[in-house]
Amino acid sequence: MLSINQKEALRNLPAVNTILQLPEIKELITKSNFELISDITAKIIDKERESILTTESPKNISISDILDKITNQYNKLTSAHLHPVINGTGVILHTNLGRAKLSKEAILAVQNAAVNYSNLEYRIDEGKRGSRYEHVEELLIQITGAEAALVVNNNAAAVFLILREMAKDKEVIVSRGQLVEIGGSFRVSEIMVQSGAHLVEVGTTNKTHRYDYERAITDRTGLLMKVHTSNFKTIGFTKEVCLKTLVEIGKENNIPVYEDLGSGVLYDLKKHRIGEEPTVQEAVAAGADIISFSGDKLLGGPQSGIIVGKKQWIERLKKNQLTRSLRIDKMTLAALEATLRHYVLDEAVEKIPTLQMILMNQKTIEERSQLLYQMLLPIVDKKATIAIIDGYSEVGGGSLPDVKLPTKLIAIKPNNISLHRFEQKLRTNPPNIIGRVNDEQFLLDVRTLGFEEFPIIQEKINSVL
Numbered sequence: 001m002l003s004i005n006q007k008e009a010l011r012n013l014p015a016v017n018t019i020l021q022l023p024e025i026k027e028l029i030t031k032s033n034f035e036l037i038s039d040i041t042a043k044i045i046d047k048e049r050e051s052i053l054t055t056e057s058p059k060n061i062s063i064s065d066i067l068d069k070i071t072n073q074y075n076k077l078t079s080a081h082l083h084p085v086i087n088g089t090g091v092i093l094h095t096n097l098g099r100a101k102l103s104k105e106a107i108l109a110v111q112n113a114a115v116n117y118s119n120l121e122y123r124i125d126e127g128k129r130g131s132r133y134e135h136v137e138e139l140l141i142q143i144t145g146a147e148a149a150l151v152v153n154n155n156a157a158a159v160f161l162i163l164r165e166m167a168k169d170k171e172v173i174v175s176r177g178q179l180v181e182i183g184g185s186f187r188v189s190e191i192m193v194q195s196g197a198h199l200v201e202v203g204t205t206n207k208t209h210r211y212d213y214e215r216a217i218t219d220r221t222g223l224l225m226k227v228h229t230s231n232f233k234t235i236g237f238t239k240e241v242c243l244k245t246l247v248e249i250g251k252e253n254n255i256p257v258y259e260d261l262g263s264g265v266l267y268d269l270k271k272h273r274i275g276e277e278p279t280v281q282e283a284v285a286a287g288a289d290i291i292s293f294s295g296d297k298l299l300g301g302p303q304s305g306i307i308v309g310k311k312q313w314i315e316r317l318k319k320n321q322l323t324r325s326l327r328i329d330k331m332t333l334a335a336l337e338a339t340l341r342h343y344v345l346d347e348a349v350e351k352i353p354t355l356q357m358i359l360m361n362q363k364t365i366e367e368r369s370q371l372l373y374q375m376l377l378p379i380v381d382k383k384a385t386i387a388i389i390d391g392y393s394e395v396g397g398g399s400l401p402d403v404k405l406p407t408k409l410i411a412i413k414p415n416n417i418s419l420h421r422f423e424q425k426l427r428t429n430p431p432n433i434i435g436r437v438n439d440e441q442f443l444l445d446v447r448t449l450g451f452e453e454f455p456i457i458q459e460k461i462n463s464v465l
Contacts, residue, residue: 002053009058013049014066016042024067028074040073086453088435090407090445092357093397097434099296099303100397101353106301106338113334120330133318135333139340140308143266145284146291148314150307151336152326156191158292158305159260163195163223165320166256166290166313170222173200175208177240178227188227188260197222207239213249224250226288228262243278247287256289256313263399264293264306267348267355274358275400280308289313297397300354301339302332357447358395362406368446369408375458376410383465384414393447410444414465425464431456 002010019025019041020034029037044066052058085097093099102110112118123130133150140149152158163172172192179188179201192199200221202212213224224246241249243259250257265279277298283291290313295304305326307317317323328336342348349355369388380386389411392404414422423442426433433456435444444457 005057009052012060044069085432087448088444090393091396100300103351106335109334109338110331113330135337143343144280144308146308147311152305153328155294155305157326158307163197167197167222171200171220172197172223172225173216174225175203176201177205217253224257226259243286258290259283259288261293263297264299266343275403297399300352302335365408379462387411407447411441413441
């Protein structure tokens with residue numbers, strides 16, 4: 001039975017037709033269309049009615065509140081939800097902010113693929129159907145030294161496809177120290193179950209030896225797997241079996257070896273003393289039968305899962321029915337092709353934003369910080385304190401977790417507004433500026449900021465203060 005308050009609230013709830021006759025709604029209909037506004041209004045009224053019926057003492061909702069809800073929902077549906085933000089966090093491959101920025105050439109390639117017909121699956125010289133993978137396979141072979149290559153929509157898909165094709169109903173031997181969980185609750189052990197392969201754990205969390213693998217091999221073993229530990233690192237009393245040794249074990253027992261490289265380094269950062277990340281080329285040279293890695297991490301391209309290795313295994317993967325379900329679209333393929341061409345032409349460092357930011361020298365960082373500081377100084381005036389301080393950037397995206405890149409930070413501490421409110425206003429109102437808060441200061445890392453964003457930052461901070 002309804003309460004008196006519920007009955008009153010229901011009587012006061014306006015009908016949809018009544019709302020649609022209001023001048024404000026008629027104006028909105030003129031800008032848009034009647035069907036959309038009518039549908040939004042009906043859903044909001046229905047939701048309010050449901051709220052009244054499930055609340056013991058509901059409050060009467062005003063016409064102005066309903067108008068606000070209609071307008072907000074209309075704006076939400078008709079405005080771009082996915083939009084640019086300014087990354088001042090210093091995390092280069094920020095997963096929540098879209099990871100790798102594409103090169104100008106990759107962006108142009110995406111545009112061309114989007115607005116034109118293309119030879120996506122058409123061999124122009126032969127006048128017949130081709131394969132979309134042909135556009136990048138030769139590039140990957142040239143760069144990595146592998147016999148063949150295949151691309152799917154992300155590395156998680158690549159892992160699943162490989163396990164499904166090469167080890168379904170078979171045992172896959174993996175070190176306990178490599179059974180990690182990465183972002184989005186992606187666990188190696190659980191993807192193993194989904195693929196139909198059977199996980200065999202060997203060694204301990206901190207130490208795995210050659211004999212651990214050798215003892216675990218049976219006639220049911222289908223694959224020896226080495227897993228990149230992503231954003232997890234074990235230090236101290238540790239030991240792991242290197243890929244070369246794992247390949248030796250595989251050859252002695254006629255078992256293929258698969259390495260999930262995760263981040264996928266094609267440019268050797270070790271020569272710049274940045275991390276100890278193995279390159280894909282090194283994994284190929286070590287003799288791995290199959291290797292998978294991401295396209296949107298250290299490679300610096302679009303989201304994709306890249307598989308390289310021995311031709312016999314790649315051909316099997318291509319024929320698997322799952323490959324069609326996991327394939328990448330034409331725009332991703334265009335961006336990846338353009339990105340890979342930078343490596344072939346030996347221009348990756350000059351062209352790919354991810355590598356540019358990782359390898360940015362201290363002189364450039366100092367110049368950037370001074371420029372932004374000088375632009376903000378007169379804006380801040382007495383409204384806040386501002387300084388350039390030392391700090392560290394991170395690569396992010398589960399890549400190089402132990403690497404801290406020295407950087408300069410613009411530190412701002414507002415005087416007339418709380419730090420929380422200052423950060424919130426910068427973050428929530430377009431243009432959205434994402435920074436970090438530490439030691440009661442708002443910090444902007446110049447490593448991940450573009451020069452073209454400086455005037456936007458200047459204007460936004462001025463309006464917030």
